Amino acid sequence: MPQERAKRILSALYRFNSKLTFADKERALGLLRQWIKEKPRLRASKKLAEKLAQALRDDKNKELQKMQVAQKKVRLRALYKELGLFNRLIYILTGALVAVIVMVPFLDYRSIRIVRVSQDSLPSSSTSPDPAVKHLGEDAFGYLGAQKKIKPIFYFQPNFSSLPQTPQSAYVWRRVVQRRPVFFNQLEAVNLSAFTPLDWQQAKLNSLADGYSLVLDWQKGLFRFFSYENNCASNCSPLPSEAIKLSNEFIQEKGISLLYYHSPIAEVGGVNGTKVIYPLQLDNRPVYNANLSRYGLEFKIQDTQIVEFSGWLDSRLEASLYKLENDSSKIVKWALAGGINQDYFKSRNTANLWLSAPKLVYLSYWCSYNGEEEELFLPAFLFEVRSEDETEVSKVAVPLIKDFFLFFDPSQPFNKPSSTTPTTINRDIFAPSP
Numbered sequence: 001m002p003q004e005r006a007k008r009i010l011s012a013l014y015r016f017n018s019k020l021t022f023a024d025k026e027r028a029l030g031l032l033r034q035w036i037k038e039k040p041r042l043r044a045s046k047k048l049a050e051k052l053a054q055a056l057r058d059d060k061n062k063e064l065q066k067m068q069v070a071q072k073k074v075r076l077r078a079l080y081k082e083l084g085l086f087n088r089l090i091y092i093l094t095g096a097l098v099a100v101i102v103m104v105p106f107l108d109y110r111s112i113r114i115v116r117v118s119q120d121s122l123p124s125s126s127t128s129p130d131p132a133v134k135h136l137g138e139d140a141f142g143y144l145g146a147q148k149k150i151k152p153i154f155y156f157q158p159n160f161s162s163l164p165q166t167p168q169s170a171y172v173w174r175r176v177v178q179r180r181p182v183f184f185n186q187l188e189a190v191n192l193s194a195f196t197p198l199d200w201q202q203a204k205l206n207s208l209a210d211g212y213s214l215v216l217d218w219q220k221g222l223f224r225f226f227s228y229e230n231n232c233a234s235n236c237s238p239l240p241s242e243a244i245k246l247s248n249e250f251i252q253e254k255g256i257s258l259l260y261y262h263s264p265i266a267e268v269g270g271v272n273g274t275k276v277i278y279p280l281q282l283d284n285r286p287v288y289n290a291n292l293s294r295y296g297l298e299f300k301i302q303d304t305q306i307v308e309f310s311g312w313l314d315s316r317l318e319a320s321l322y323k324l325e326n327d328s329s330k331i332v333k334w335a336l337a338g339g340i341n342q343d344y345f346k347s348r349n350t351a352n353l354w355l356s357a358p359k360l361v362y363l364s365y366w367c368s369y370n371g372e373e374e375e376l377f378l379p380a381f382l383f384e385v386r387s388e389d390e391t392e393v394s395k396v397a398v399p400l401i402k403d404f405f406l407f408f409d410p411s412q413p414f415n416k417p418s419s420t421t422p423t424t425i426n427r428d429i430f431a432p433s434p
Helices: 002-016 025-038 046-082 085-106 240-254 328-336 339-345
Strands: 133-135 169-176 202-207 212-217 221-226 265-268 274-279 285-288 296-302 305-310 316-323 353-355 359-369 372-387 393-399
Touching: 002 025, 002 046, 025 046, 240 265, 240 274, 240 296, 240 305, 285 372, 328 372, 328 393, 339 393, 359 393
Parallel strands: 133 316, 285 359
Antiparallel strands: 169 316, 169 372, 202 212, 212 221, 221 305, 265 274, 274 296, 296 305, 353 372, 359 372, 372 393
């Protein structure tokens, strides 16, 4: 019996070292029973006695730590009950004051608008030093593909000769978010150490008179949300040249590096304001969001005020080499099935679709790593899908990491789109992109 054998081994361990004592006999027997199951031929030895003593010490230390945390929480609750209403307000107002102090450098905004301009229009901050890129070993971010088998539904008939040559491997980039310190350390009476580690992630201010809330998120950017429609006249959009000028002034004033970014593009949105985007590039390749829009540093301007600021790559980058899929037939079949966002095409009923030549890009991809959500940039082929009359233009992206193809089943028969006219594919769709 494991119990009897554990008792015999424990008695033998006492003899190996007469100074050795096991205060928690039941815990010691429990550990020995577990080790006997893992190693049936376990024998008493000096090494085993030392291992058991260390395991018991570790357990005791963990219990002490739990007790200390529990005591801190009890003291915190007792302190809160003792505080009067006035003192509680003091703490609340102090926290609000800290939030305002943190946000002040970000609140001096003006307006912006839209056009593609030359590289000369970038502010001087674009020459700022390159953020440190840490190069890791191969496959450093773990497995990146699907967890179950993918059986695609094909929406187009293939008619091609070859794909552009795919590299054997390429870098996957990981964005390492820089954590900001908590600014409440001076409130020692509240004993926030019981809740460490803490991160200052978001601050929010409300302007009820103007009808909007201002939110500063360290990871996502700056946003203004209107509570009611009292904000704009018939047109809130400044001219493109003015918008780019103001965004450049903001970038230069705040010392934002544009080393990874390309020339700005302005998009006028009428009552919704003007958006300016500085497209992000990695390895001289454009970067796209999961919805296949351009990824970059974005400003949104309404009525001569910057109301949104996002996409700033203010964090370190880590790079790791991953093997790419070189089987062009698998890549093509996945593209013909709608790519990584194939669900988007399921309700479509469009005939005569052309699939354009692909170009190599990077695709923003969120996944779970070490229990946290993080953003990766994956190499991918980006195809354009066009209708015969050019009235519809869509995009299809196929990640090239081999992991994504492990569960992809390209042996499925082709299903014609549900339309009265056969689907057509341009014959030269897979000529290399210019």
